[in-house]
Amino acid sequence: MDFTGKSVIVTGAGKGIGRATAVMLASRGAKVIALSRSAADLAELDKEIGSTSHAVDLADPDATRAAALKAVPADYLVNCAGTTELESFLDVTVKNFDLLYAVNTRAPMIVAQEYARERIKAGARGAIVNVSSVASFLGIPDHAAYCASKGALDAMTRVMAKELAPQGIRVNAVNPTVTLTPMAVKAWSDPAKSAGMLSRIPVGRFADPDDVAEIILFLLSDEAAMINGIAMPVDGGFMAN
Template structure:
């Protein structure tokens, strides 16, 4: 059966966290282009305003480091309209050597990258189960979940935790027709990545390990996310999909 990509998600509502920049921004735009109704969460109201001038969307500004605020934002999103699809994309990175990684930065990274994803997914999954129509969730992880990266102790730990939580979600929610997967990109040229990988001395050795010899663009990750949300992946559940140009094959 041929699928009209322009109308692929025409009857669906997608909630995207971290929608103000990078992969989340690209995902929100792509899902809207393919017909979805978009609810966008981001810390920055200015970023959300910019997004809303690009696509029709409902926006909610929230600091996902705050558990109570995260729960309230998720509940507010679901009051607006039931959610069929979820993209947990919000994430932060604090660059510190392992021996100098502070408790505060570790806790903050885990709060945003893992705890917030859990809270939002719990609320969305409860809504999906109540409607008995299934659904799909994509948690945006990283190749850092499997590969140790200098100065990224907290970040690597958070992404490994996100992958592990995703597998549990896939097992427990699958019986309700809800599929849960991760995408695991190599370095993606988002504003967050620019501050880490803009220097040739840092980017050169990493690029040398990627057979395709370049970093990933946000829209390439967004297309992988759309695949995992779509009917094309109807039997894909509990996987970590590498979007890494062959990085892990080497």
């Protein structure tokens, strides 16, 4: 897939799937506009791929909207930023619940609003990919707030797809299984916990960030012109169990 001459906003571009997506897009000709919390991560990415970056705390709605307005116009958007806190359901705090919704659900909404408004005003077509999780499909112990935030992201994706596609903007979600990012290592470092999940993945391994990035690029591309409103598992067959 060739993205020469195209510009792509990637949130969460400093680490993990977001970084892999940004690097892959740049390798295929795209100009990347990177949003992430860590200025140091963004500086390293800018040096590597020539991206334009904006450091922003996506838990802050006003700062998120300001960064989105700086990032547009762009041809495509990848909402990849995410966070998690591990708590049993009975121990979930309101503070952490609100944080996960702010970063995992509200921030994608805000950035997508500004991206889509600009596209529609310009009379230009586009595509959005929201990076969700298989956690939106099933319950995972100690992930109550995370599962809820990703389920909400999938639901919002479906509404976005219905409302924005008639105006030329396709919207889809990708739903990876455990992907070997710094956040996943935090959540799945205990072998006793990871073994149960790994045993349910028929291909026999967790995902790499590039596995997910390839699907993101496909869904952005014109090759996916008739794909709109889906939540696509990238899970090695996990959901087939």
